[in-house]
Amino acid sequence: MSLPNPATPVKLVLLGEAAVGKSSLVLRFVSNDFQENKEPTIGAAFLTQKCTIGDRTIKYEIWDTAGQERFASLAPMYYRNAQAALVVYDITKPASFIKARHWVKELHEQASKDITIALVGNKYDLVESDEGGEEEDSLRKVSIEEGKSLAAEENLLFFETSAKTSYNVNDVFIGIGSKIPSASSTEAANQQSHVSEGRVDLSGGVNNRGQDACPC
Amino acid sequence: MDEEYDVIVLGTGLTECVLSGLLSVEGKKVLHIDRQNFYGGESASLNLSQLYSKFKPSSQKPDNLGGRDRDWCVDLIPKFLMSNGELTNILVHTNVTRYIEFKQIAGSYVYRSGRIAKVPSNEIEAIKSSLMGIFEKRRMKRFLEFIAKYNDDEASTHQGLNLDSNTMNEVYNHFGLETGTKDFIGHAMALWSNDDYLNEVARPTYERIMLYVQSVAKYGKSPYIYPLYGLGELPQGFARLSAIYGGTYMLDTPIDEVLYSEDGSKFAGVKTKEGTARAPIVIADPTYFPEKVKKTGQRVIRAMCIMDHPVANTNELDSLQLIIPQNQIGRKSDIYIAVLSDQHMVVPKGYYLAIVSTIIETDSPHVELEPAFKLLGTRLDTLMGIAELYEPVDDGTADGIYLSKSYDPTSHFESTTDDIKDIYFRVMGKPLVLKKRADGEEEEEALNGLE
Ligand SMILES: Nc1nc2c(ncn2[C@@H]2O[C@H](COP(=O)(O)OP(=O)(O)OP(=O)(O)O)[C@@H](O)[C@H]2O)c(=O)[nH]1
Ligand SMILES: [Mg+2]
Numbered sequence: 195m196s197l198p199n200p201a202t203p204v205k206l207v208l209l210g211e212a213a214v215g216k217s218s219l220v221l222r223f224v225s226n227d228f229q230e231n232k233e234p235t236i237g238a239a240f241l242t243q244k245c246t247i248g249d250r251t252i253k254y255e256i257w258d259t260a261g262q263e264r265f266a267s268l269a270p271m272y273y274r275n276a277q278a279a280l281v282v283y284d285i286t287k288p289a290s291f292i293k294a295r296h297w298v299k300e301l302h303e304q305a306s307k308d309i310t311i312a313l314v315g316n317k318y319d320l321v322e323s324d325e326g327g328e329e330e331d332s333l334r335k336v337s338i339e340e341g342k343s344l345a346a347e348e349n350l351l352f353f354e355t356s357a358k359t360s361y362n363v364n365d366v367f368i369g370i371g372s373k374i375p376s377a378s379s380t381e382a383a384n385q386q387s388h389v390s391e392g393r394v395d396l397s398g399g400v401n402n403r404g405q406d407a408c409p410c
Numbered sequence: 411m412d413e414e415y416d417v418i419v420l421g422t423g424l425t426e427c428v429l430s431g432l433l434s435v436e437g438k439k440v441l442h443i444d445r446q447n448f449y450g451g452e453s454a455s456l457n458l459s460q461l462y463s464k465f466k467p468s469s470q471k472p473d474n475l476g477g478r479d480r481d482w483c484v485d486l487i488p489k490f491l492m493s494n495g496e497l498t499n500i501l502v503h504t505n506v507t508r509y510i511e512f513k514q515i516a517g518s519y520v521y522r523s524g525r526i527a528k529v530p531s532n533e534i535e536a537i538k539s540s541l542m543g544i545f546e547k548r549r550m551k552r553f554l555e556f557i558a559k560y561n562d563d564e565a566s567t568h569q570g571l572n573l574d575s576n577t578m579n580e581v582y583n584h585f586g587l588e589t590g591t592k593d594f595i596g597h598a599m600a601l602w603s604n605d606d607y608l609n610e611v612a613r614p615t616y617e618r619i620m621l622y623v624q625s626v627a628k629y630g631k632s633p634y635i636y637p638l639y640g641l642g643e644l645p646q647g648f649a650r651l652s653a654i655y656g657g658t659y660m661l662d663t664p665i666d667e668v669l670y671s672e673d674g675s676k677f678a679g680v681k682t683k684e685g686t687a688r689a690p691i692v693i694a695d696p697t698y699f700p701e702k703v704k705k706t707g708q709r710v711i712r713a714m715c716i717m718d719h720p721v722a723n724t725n726e727l728d729s730l731q732l733i734i735p736q737n738q739i740g741r742k743s744d745i746y747i748a749v750l751s752d753q754h755m756v757v758p759k760g761y762y763l764a765i766v767s768t769i770i771e772t773d774s775p776h777v778e779l780e781p782a783f784k785l786l787g788t789r790l791d792t793l794m795g796i797a798e799l800y801e802p803v804d805d806g807t808a809d810g811i812y813l814s815k816s817y818d819p820t821s822h823f824e825s826t827t828d829d830i831k832d833i834y835f836r837v838m839g840k841p842l843v844l845k846k847r848a849d850g851e852e853e854e855e856a857l858n859g860l861e
Contacts, residue, residue: 259653260650260653260654261653261656261657261658261659262649262650262653262659264658264659265658265659265660265661265663265684266661266662267659267660267661267662269449269646269649269650270448270449270480270646271509271510271639271643271646271647271650272650274639392513392514392516392631392753393511393512393513394493394512394513394514394629394635396498396501396502396507396512396635397502397507
């Protein structure tokens with residue numbers, strides 16, 4: 195009788211201009227749901243979702259910006275020990291793509307150096323119908339090539355997605371999961387294990403992992 | 411942005427951030443502004459270049475110090491959390507614990523008669539302690555048993571003493587304790603920073619000793635816990651709580667003008683580079699309304715000492731608190747030393763940080779810290795700062811301007827949480843009642859259940 199592999203916790207942060215669909219992507223991934231006129235998420239900006247890739251299970255701890263990025267006021271805590279990041283833009287909003295470049299730069303400065311970053315052009319559904327049609331009246335304002343070349347330059351994963359139709363959404367998280375170095379070798383994980391001794395669990399009793407696995 | 415809010419908060423120090431978080435959870439629409447480009451105000455933890463530009467602007471940071479800039483998180487205000495204290499309580503109830511990891515402080519030490527020793531926290535440790543002679547140990551044991559067993563409703567546990575009418579000195583004397591023992595109970599356990607408490611009723615001291623003893627009992631090594639990456643994580647964690655509940659954050663935003671009601675009697679809003687924000691209430695640290703605060707008369711000196719070795723005679727501990735009671739060195743107030751290392755991720759591997767602080771009593775404050783420096787041994791560098799302490803002139807109910815107090819020199823956050831609860835009461839008109847916030851799993855369920 196072998197116990198299932200414990201899930202590897204991975205902190206994933208979301209970055210991107212307001213209204214590009216960050217929270218919607220998370221909602222689609224975590225709950226397979228979409229809301230048309232979504233209010234900014236209140237009270238739920240920390241979500242977890244497990245994702246199995248091959249024989250590895252990753253438990254994403256997803257940090258949504260919760261509006262702190264509106265005036266560029268994210269705390270260093272937000273980036274701390276993040277192993278993955280989604281930099282999201284809206285393919286119908288060129289300004290959001292410029293902002294995405296800024297966030298990639300910020301991540302290189304603030305986050306640990308082996309962080310896995312995915313560049314995500316969202317709202318693909320808005321251009322889907324006119325793909326291959328006339329360029330002029332398309333809602334698309336950021337071409338797939340522009341996205342790809344930024345990703346290549348900065349060594350990022352790249353996806354175009356739709357939180358609305360769920361196009362490519364799971365692929366983003368699976369793609370990141372497969373690229374994340376195995377837990378023991380990352381900078382963040384090293385820092386974590388070196389200080390794990392003497393940690394205290396303030397909420398009390400939650401960390402009794404051993405009991406879950408008890409066969410009796 | 412020209413918007414209406416319920417509350418504007420100025421300064422991202424711990425007091426302001428906790429209030430911001432609590433008020434946002436209560437459904438208030440909060441705008442939180444800081445003129446500086448980092449979180450934490452006076453309760454920030456600084457990286458090496460921030461630290462040197464603040465304390466030694468003329469000199470370059472020494473290049474013999476290792477690690478990356480951000481491997482250094484040096485607290486401006488040295489404090490620890492009591493494991494069983496009120497800030498811990500607030501952290502747990504708001505679930506801010508999920509953003510911050512805590513570790514124990516490995517030991518609690520006190521200076522007595524020229525040397526330092528571990529503070530005994532229970533009867534068994536008292537018996538083993540090198541701080542006392544054999545007879546004194548027994549007296550100390552009986553005293554601690556009295557404290558542990560004391561029950562208001564059972565007169566048999568009172569030993570003829572009344573905590574609300576007897577002074578603490580009378581209680582000590584009932585057990586025949588020596589002055590040196592009183593010193594470490596009053597200063598290293600009850601954490602009083604001077605001897606005024608001796609002639610006051612015993613109850614507050616009893617409560618402080620209980621807090622100490624219960625805090626040690628919680629995790630074992632010392633009564634203290636400390637966040638990885640420094641105290642600056644605390645305001646950030648509460649700011650995040652606020653943001654999750656709809657709070658808006660603007661750093662690097664000086665206040666161009668404070669707006670008042672037409673008759674000039676009440677706060678109405680602020681003007682910044684982003685536009686006008688209106689609210690009937692402002693909560694701010696003393697620096698935002700200098701004309702509405704007064705000096706408490708106390709000034710604090712703090713010295714950040716960078717070292718490459720642990721403190722001698724402390725079993726090479728990675729972290730500790732060391733208290734030098736005033737009596738022991740002929741002072742009126744205690745000297746506190748907080749020692750931290752890479753175990754709390756506040757310095758690179760191999761380094762130690764000792765922050766020494768006390769209330770200034772003379773015209774040459776840095777000399778007052780000498781007894782502490784002697785105990786620390788060689789220092790690679792020392793950065794010193796002096797802070798004047800302020801408190802608000804009015805309670806804020808008349809003009810809607812609610813101001814926090816400066817962070818005092820006590821070694822923990824109990825007085826800070828008193829201030830937080832007091833401001834909360836004045837702003838909300840009801841006492842703070844901590845309700846457990848839904849945890850992650852429940853949040854997910856709530857989200858799944860959204861129509
Ligand atoms: N058509 C379409 N609309 C989307 C998509 N994703 C999100 N939206 C809509 O875009 C709006 C903003 O989505 P959010 O998920 O709140 O965006 P956000 O990036 O979290 O925004 P902030 O939290 O304000 O920074 C909402 O009205 C969503 O319904 C998508 O893939 N396609
Ligand atoms: Mg959002």
